[in-house]
Amino acid sequence: MKPLDFTLEEMRSLLTLRDELATPDLAADTRAALQERLGTWVLLAEEKLSTLREQVSVAESFVGGLHDDAGRGGGSV
DSSP states (O other): GGGTOOOOOHHHHHHHHHHHHHHOOOOOOHHHHHHHHHHHHHHHHHHHHHHHHHHHHHHHHHHHHHHHHHHHOOOOO
């Protein structure tokens, strides 16, 4: 979760939620509510992953440009 920039509190909250879901004898309504909360975490993680992918794409583009400049003898960077 750290690479996705979750805070320690967010990590703690999600781990607690997952532990609660692992309880075998949960009432159906409680399990459904926990699953709904987990769905929210899934969406948040997907958003963070998308942002991270965009950042990687920009970084790759930048590095590619540097390689191009270096290959042309582009001087100082």
